[in-house]
Amino acid sequence: MNKKIYRNVAAVTAIFAITLSIMLATNYFQVRKATPLQTEVAETLKELNDMNSENPQLQEQIRQLDLLSRKAYFIGENHLKTGIYLLLAMIGVLIAALRLYFNDVKNIPDKDLDPFDDWLLKSKSRGYILWGSGAVAATALVLAFLSSPYYTSFKQKKDKAASEEMVAEAVVPEEELSTEDEYALAGITREEDTSAAADTTATEATEAKEGEAAAADSTAEAGPAEPEIPKVTHNGFRGNNSNGQSSARNIPTSWNLSAGTNIAWKTSIPKPGYNSPAISGRNVFVSGADAEARELYCYDIFTGEMKWKLAASGIPGSPSTMPAVNADTGLSASSVATNGQQVCAIFATGDIICADMDGNKLWAKNLGVPDNHYGFASSLLIYGSEVIVQYDNDSNGRIIALNLSNGNQRWMKERTEKATWSSPTIAYVDRKAQLIVMGNPNITAYDPNNGDLIWKVDCMSGEVGASPAASNGKIFGANEYAALVAINGTDGALLWQSNEYLPEVSSPVASRDWVYVATSYGVLASFNAETGELVAEQDLGCQFYSSPMIVDGKLFIFSIEGTLYMFSNNGQLTLLGSIPTGENTYATPAFTDGRMVVRSQNSLYCVSSL
Amino acid sequence: MKRFLTSLGLLPLAGFLAGAVDRFPRPDFESGYQYPEYSYAVPNEMLWDIIDVSVLLILLGIVTWALFKKRTKGPILAVSIVSVGYFGFFRGGCVCSIGSIQNVALAFADPSYSLPIAVFLFFIIPIVFAFLFGRVFCAGVCPFGALQDLVNVKNYRLSRAVTGALSIIPWIYLAFALLYALTRTRFIICKFDPFIGIFRMGGDIGVIGFGILLLLMSVFTGRPFCRFLCPYGAILGLFSRVSVFKAEITPKKCISCDLCHDSCPVDAIKAPYGNKTGETPVEGVKRIVVYMAVLPVLMLAGALIMRWSSPDLARANSEVRLYEMVTAYEAAMDAEMEPEVEAFYSQGRNLGELEASKDAVLRSFRLYSTLAGILIGLVIGLKLLEMSLKRGRKEYEIDYASCVGCAKCFDYCPQNKALAKASVQNPETDR
16 A cells, blocks of 8 residues: 555656656756847847937836846746756655655566676677777867868858859849938937937937936935946057957947037147047047157046156157158157057157056157158057057168067068058957058068068058058958058958049948948948948048047048048948037047047047946 | 965856856946945855864764674665765765865866865875775765765666776766866866755756756666766776775675675676686687787877867867957957957957967867877776676675675675674674
């Protein structure tokens, strides 16, 4: 009788445990896969909020959705834990029931599974070991081969060939989104609608200011809260690696410099310069120079206060009289570079200085007065523990890597190129870094670790002012009176070239699929990165010296006249908005999460909605 | 210093906790709410180290006494319950002798790593006992073995040909555990410990599920983890094979009743065998000679395969993975930034430094993968040789490498029962 009970209890708990296990396994994989904060609805709402950050109802909706998602996730996880405990209890009952059931039968000897022949068993075991080991070894070899560089490179070539074949054979019509649709989706006002929206903006600005004032009062009561230090860096000219892209998010797309809307601060820079700002942590770096002094400045990104300045003075070999420079270049056209521990600046005198984050001078030296008829303008680039200087001048041209900690030369390569105003960039090809340098007549790839030549392509001419761009293993270079070229970063093969729109000063930028070029006569053009086909063009009736940046899924570019244009980064150049500032702007803005720092001809300011 | 050493031992747990904390970004509160600072209580580990080692010694002593003096499984069952309760549920399965292999290996390879003394003792004491008395640690002191024994209801025997082949897995597991420990990648024995989640009532649900599966298997077959996975058991088996004192099924003459053979949950009792193979001695010798010749080839093949696989194996290393993520991001910055990449940039690190670090890890992996491959080749070769040896047995014998000292055979042996009865009648006969 008891045995029957034990058997039935065991059977019921076993069924229960198996059913529960299946349910838990299903739930486990659901919970594991879940990305509750990245639902399509949430992402869409956040995008809308990015476009128009002054909609409190939308923000409340996002908060509610966020809270619900978090609750749902943790409730699911708690259910899973409770289920596990229940399963353990069931297993305990099952084992107890089974033990009791088998209590009086366990002394009965089992029949051997194997016929007892020790030698036969050993022979079988040997066979299993040999076959099993062989199979595992073969699998390991296949996997090792599949992930080997030879196979990866072969597969990439094959995929590329197949993709080119598909492009050639098939014409896939792109689903076009009308401009109006895009505006509606983004919630952005076009330039021609600006006047109509001006009243609304002004009202909103007033409300926002009142809100800020109220918030300030409450903050004053609670004590000042330390703002979060931005994580995304912008280490030099055109961002990290100088490639024109930034991973910053939530860049305000609606602001007004003169009214101060979404302007965190605005300040003046003591000495002039055409160089672009760099951002690392809460520091903003720029440089400035005139005949009296060459200086490096550090500003606080939250307040705009100057934290320190460092003069490039007392440097052996520094010229007592300034070299002749063009007014469009000046003595401080080269942008600074930082890695968050050191910051370096170079001037048209050939003086290079390096400081720590507190403004203490680490080292300074003169590289020789540049023999340059417009004035030295190449920006610095930091790679690893070295700062790289493209020193292409009319004589004694070279590229130099200096040790960041003491300024000693790591390596140097002589260059026969003519004077160049282009800046170096770092490209990643097959996960290896390449130092890409443009000059007349070559675009050259060096190994940034030792300066070894990787490849060189003779494709440029004229006075090279623009800098190269790179994406997806391809290198792009362009210059007026030469061509826009695409080069295979693996072997330096010329993939395509185009002569339709060429930049004079502004550098091209590339995403995976598109290359964008801004000309000095106001045309912004996009090209297919694979084929070089002109995809779209926009004549904006202005001039571009500043370089375009791809940030937060959009293309940002300032005209010399000081209007910021924002385009969609889909090759179609759909204008998402434009913001006139009234201040001439030559430099390329710097980006970090929620903030954009702009150097205009007269000032330095930070756009932020935070 | 002591706290520091203990902290190192608890690194895997800390990693898990850190991961759990960062599952979500923190919500933004507009009310001005300030998040409290994380604070972790520093445990009084010195005291607990002493208690742990003392309990280990006491339990080992009880099991040894039960096996060699008392010859009964009762005390071992009691030790199993205490071990599961104390080392398992109360102490959460840490420090654990199985995982200590990794700490000891890392301490040998990396002088900058300080080995906690308690971890070293947990590693060495069971080995000393194994050298003296056999695998008494496995009998009931190890909470993993004890837990499997406690849930065991009935032994359904597995094919000995299969279990013989599977016995190389613990060595392969050991090779990989050493590889990942020596390269400072992770302690995989701890990470994939199937029972720790059960003892702690929490952790990775996948690993807990694996632990439950093992327990379910343990209900119907003896100690699957100990036999087919445990790398420490494999090491103890080596010492147990040559132990100074060896337990015997019965001190009296074996009557070949087969009961002990049937009772053994880990199939460590070999039945009498006439050694009639149908194969000439010359053929047998030839096979052994061939395997001995093949042994270096297997070691070389293992070394080469593991060396070629080392770049893939190294992808488990955080620096290598981070390098892949950062370079992938640098190549296509349109993509969503992974939190690891964001942290990389926010720490002010640069890719040149990361690449140098990654290259150092890859070099380390090349070296240790080669050594691990040699070990795997050696184990396979030696196993093949062992399986080629012919030896007859006149009576039931214990395979001391496999015997976990559970003492079940003692209770099944009718000769022991007769002895016990005689001992009750005449205490002088009690051994």
